[in-house]
Amino acid sequence: MSDAIIEIRNLCKSYRSDKGEVSALKEVSLSIAQHDIYGIIGLSGAGKSTLVRCMNLLEKPSSGQVIVNGNDLMTLSDRDLNLQRRRIGMIFQHFNLLMQRNVLDNVAFPLEIAGLRKKEARKKAYEYLQTVGLEEKAKAYPSQLSGGQKQRVAIARVLASSPEILLCDEATSALDPQTTKSILRLLKDINERYGITIVVITHEMAVVQEICSHVAVLDHGKLVESAATEELFRAPKTAEAKRLVFSGSEHILDMTSDRVVRIQFHGGSAYEPILGNIVLETKTPINILYADTQTVNGAAEGEMLIQLPEDEEKARRIVAYFEEKGLNPREVKDHVKSAGNPDDH
Amino acid sequence: MLSQQEILMIIEGLRDTLIIVGFSTFFGYLLGLPLGIVLAVTDKEGIRPSPAVYKVLDLVTNVLRSFPFIILLVVLIPVTRAIVGKSYGTAATIVPLVVAAAPFIGRLVESSLKEVDKGVIEAAQSLGASKATIIFKVLLPEARTSLLVGVTIAFGTILGYSAMAGAVGGGGLGSIAIRYGYNRFQPQILWPSVILLILLVQLFQVLGMHLSKKLDRR
Numbered sequence: 001m002s003d004a005i006i007e008i009r010n011l012c013k014s015y016r017s018d019k020g021e022v023s024a025l026k027e028v029s030l031s032i033a034q035h036d037i038y039g040i041i042g043l044s045g046a047g048k049s050t051l052v053r054c055m056n057l058l059e060k061p062s063s064g065q066v067i068v069n070g071n072d073l074m075t076l077s078d079r080d081l082n083l084q085r086r087r088i089g090m091i092f093q094h095f096n097l098l099m100q101r102n103v104l105d106n107v108a109f110p111l112e113i114a115g116l117r118k119k120e121a122r123k124k125a126y127e128y129l130q131t132v133g134l135e136e137k138a139k140a141y142p143s144q145l146s147g148g149q150k151q152r153v154a155i156a157r158v159l160a161s162s163p164e165i166l167l168c169d170e171a172t173s174a175l176d177p178q179t180t181k182s183i184l185r186l187l188k189d190i191n192e193r194y195g196i197t198i199v200v201i202t203h204e205m206a207v208v209q210e211i212c213s214h215v216a217v218l219d220h221g222k223l224v225e226s227a228a229t230e231e232l233f234r235a236p237k238t239a240e241a242k243r244l245v246f247s248g249s250e251h252i253l254d255m256t257s258d259r260v261v262r263i264q265f266h267g268g269s270a271y272e273p274i275l276g277n278i279v280l281e282t283k284t285p286i287n288i289l290y291a292d293t294q295t296v297n298g299a300a301e302g303e304m305l306i307q308l309p310e311d312e313e314k315a316r317r318i319v320a321y322f323e324e325k326g327l328n329p330r331e332v333k334d335h336v337k338s339a340g341n342p343d344d345h
Numbered sequence: 346m347l348s349q350q351e352i353l354m355i356i357e358g359l360r361d362t363l364i365i366v367g368f369s370t371f372f373g374y375l376l377g378l379p380l381g382i383v384l385a386v387t388d389k390e391g392i393r394p395s396p397a398v399y400k401v402l403d404l405v406t407n408v409l410r411s412f413p414f415i416i417l418l419v420v421l422i423p424v425t426r427a428i429v430g431k432s433y434g435t436a437a438t439i440v441p442l443v444v445a446a447a448p449f450i451g452r453l454v455e456s457s458l459k460e461v462d463k464g465v466i467e468a469a470q471s472l473g474a475s476k477a478t479i480i481f482k483v484l485l486p487e488a489r490t491s492l493l494v495g496v497t498i499a500f501g502t503i504l505g506y507s508a509m510a511g512a513v514g515g516g517g518l519g520s521i522a523i524r525y526g527y528n529r530f531q532p533q534i535l536w537p538s539v540i541l542l543i544l545l546v547q548l549f550q551v552l553g554m555h556l557s558k559k560l561d562r563r
């Protein structure tokens with residue numbers, strides 16, 4: 001791919017510890033297009049952080065290539081690597097701000113690295129603070145800010161080095177859902193406004209659905225699947241991806257032995273009227289056991305688990321109605337089995 | 346009561362102690378600060394690991410630190426004479442004190458710098474900061490409260506050593522306490538000197554802690 005801004009080839013990384021070698025990445029290859037928002041998902045310990053930290057060489061790969069902006073990072077001298085790193089920003093789960101510098105001076109830090117005088121750096125830094133809407137906190141210290149504000153400062157700081165790429169390692173994982181949303185909006189805004197390519201590492205599916213256009217699934221150090229976000233969430237191919245996409249329903253299923261159907265929304269179908277209508281039509285209240293329906297790039301996506309009523313006839317009518325609306329109702333007996341065969345009609 | 350002459354002598358002792366401890370702390374840091382930085386940086390968890398450099402400095406530091414001070418005083422007499430021209434008096438006391446303090450200060454600095462959050466260092470690295478930038482704009486400023494606490498600890502320790510130096514002809518309150526209190530058994534001179542020494546340590550401790558708290562933005 002010629003317009004790839006990040007190209008990873010056969011990347012391997014193993015850590016040596018007392019208990020022997022841990023292989024964190026196994027022959028990972030991927031390419032990320034310019035201006036994309038690219039998600040990398042996986043369970044905890046899958047190797048997501050290791051992978052993203054290889055993209056700016058915070059972690060040194062054991063073998064393979066990391067090509068960013070056409071430069072093979074591992075062949076660069078320390079000096080050249082530092083120059084490249086200024087074009088690859090990174091934000092972190094725990095923000096990593098300089099605690100003894102105020103907000104303004106935190107944002108001025110990369111400008112000082114770039115060789116600006118302190119006064120000039122501060123002036124520019126103030127502008128970046130305005131971009132993230134935190135100019136009134138310029139004189140505050142990080143310890144006086146909320147998590148969301150800290151992440152905004154971190155984003156302003158990273159913007160101050162005018163990067164072409166922004167790596168986000170669990171950047172919203174320490175934030176509440178509301179704040180997560182606002183940070184994601186800011187990231188999307190940055191992506192559109194400055195054309196910065198963003199790589200998002202997360203274990204939260206909602207984050208990926210919210211902003212990523214492409215997503216890769218990492219499992220035990222292997223890249224098992226990658227696709228457009230909408231596609232991956234609609235029709236995950238591998239068992240690992242299915243497990244991630246359909247996560248959360250397991251423990252709920254353990255609690256019920258009644259008949260349950262899973263319905264899926266494939267974009268376009270608004271779920272609220274459908275559920276409302278079914279209640280009106282069958283005169284039976286339905287029980288939603290689990291819902292993971294989100295708007296992915298403007299289209300309703302996701303799944304719900306609906307508990308069917310005891311009454312056979314009503315249950316049949318409900319299933320028929322879902323069938324009619326194209327929601328692909330499948331009776332769920334055993335979660336693992338169902339998650340493994342979502343498409344077998 | 347103390348005669349005017351004795352009071353004057355104690356005040357002079359106090360002045361000498363302050364000079365000795367002040368200069369020793371200063372020169373101690375002149376050597377110990379770079380030592381501590383190099384130790385922290387070349388450690389295997391540091392920003393530029395170098396097992397060879399670390400091992401050598403680690404060994405030298407440990408050997409010097411485990412050298413009993415009173416022996417060090419004697420061993421260093423030729424060195425002291427070479428540097429200040431004589432082996433007794435105020436200036437001569439500073440030499441062995443610096444030699445004893447520098448490795449101690451190096452360790453204090455090393456441990457302060459190692460307390461700096463790894464994540465903050467990584468953030469600086471991801472922004473393309475050079476190693477020098479990380480040392481001077483991240484490690485030292487972020488560790489400043491801990492470093493200041495270190496200064497008060499170093500000051501107190503050097504003060505204690507300086508009293509010992511009195512035993513071999515150094516100047517200051519310690520030497521007065523030993524000469525008059527111990528050799529001539531004059532408790533009316535011994536106790537004011539000792540109390541002044543204790544007060545001095547306390548004063549600097551309180552001052553140092555206060556300053557480090559005030560400077561801490563965490």
Ligand SMILES: Nc1ncnc2c1ncn2[C@@H]1O[C@H](COP(=O)(O)OP(=O)(O)O)[C@@H](O)[C@H]1O
Binds near residue numbers: 023043046048
């Ligand atoms: N510095 C390290 N030393 C040893 N093992 C590590 C280190 N960093 C990560 N690992 C191991 O590598 C694997 C992947 O870790 P990580 O990339 O942090 O996963 P994720 O970010 O997906 O949770 C894990 O098994 C982890 O224990």
Ligand SMILES: [Mg+2]
Binds near residue numbers: 050
């Ligand atoms: Mg991680």
